[in-house]
Amino acid sequence: GDSVTQMEGPVTLSEEAFLTINCTYTATGYPSLFWYVQYPGEGLQLLLKATKADDKGSNKGFEATYRKETTSFHLEKGSVQVSDSAVYFCALTESGGGADGLTFGKGTHLIIQP
Amino acid sequence: GAVVSQHPSRVICKSGTSVKIECRSLDFQATTMFWYRQFPKKSLMLMATSNEGSKATYEQGVEKDKFLINHASLTLSTLTVTSAHPEDSSFYICSAPVVGGDTQYFGPGTRLTVL
Numbered sequence: 144g145d146s147v148t149q150m151e152g153p154v155t156l157s158e159e160a161f162l163t164i165n166c167t168y169t170a171t172g173y174p175s176l177f178w179y180v181q182y183p184g185e186g187l188q189l190l191l192k193a194t195k196a197d198d199k200g201s202n203k204g205f206e207a208t209y210r211k212e213t214t215s216f217h218l219e220k221g222s223v224q225v226s227d228s229a230v231y232f233c234a235l236t237e238s239g240g241g242a243d244g245l246t247f248g249k250g251t252h253l254i255i256q257p
Numbered sequence: 258g259a260v261v262s263q264h265p266s267r268v269i270c271k272s273g274t275s276v277k278i279e280c281r282s283l284d285f286q287a288t289t290m291f292w293y294r295q296f297p298k299k300s301l302m303l304m305a306t307s308n309e310g311s312k313a314t315y316e317q318g319v320e321k322d323k324f325l326i327n328h329a330s331l332t333l334s335t336l337t338v339t340s341a342h343p344e345d346s347s348f349y350i351c352s353a354p355v356v357g358g359d360t361q362y363f364g365p366g367t368r369l370t371v372l
Binding site for chain 2: 147175179184185186187188189192194232242243244245246247248249250
């Protein structure tokens with residue numbers, strides 16, 4: 144079945160550092176890929192998504208590119224802020240995000256220090 | 258954006274009792290809702306798909322008779338954990354896509370503790 148593998152944390156960085164959180168996937172078809180963020184005490188929020196190969200999703204300074212050849216969807220941000228501290232989940236669905244549930248990675252806890 | 262609520266946010270119950278968790282879409286209609294379970298330091302695992310007006314679809318390994326799902330309206334799905342045991346203690350999260358949309362909106366989750 145489908146699966147998502149992402150680096151496990153916690154990942155601790157200083158403010159303004161460059162961020163990469165790796166995510167790779169296995170899927171039988173051509174999935175849509177997502178990054179969700181969970182701030183302390185809140186529900187998951189969609190951060191960005193990409194629905195086909197070579198698409199780049201971006202939001203709030205974060206970006207990720209759908210790489211079919213390496214089955215990856217790594218999350219990057221050029222300069223992180225303390226407010227980016229949260230748990231980040233990589234996820235996929237074969238159906239486009241609405242009709243079927245999501246397959247999640249285990250989540251990466253990101254800690255940004257001032 | 259679309260908002261999904263869950264009630265209660267946390268519940269403690271005795272072993273053998275049943276617990277009902279509600280998931281509501283507050284400002285949109287959802288013909289489909291999803292129920293996930295999240296263990297500590299683990300990913301969310303899809304338990305079942307709740308379909309308005311029809312039976313829920315359960316993922317492999319999820320006991321249908323233990324986790325009863327009812328989707329009585331376009332804005333409400335309920336998950337009832339029947340005859341709860343300590344191993345059912347977990348964080349339960351629901352999500353819903355806007356009809357015709359491709360983005361899922363998540364509730365804040367319900368922490369269940371079974372003593």
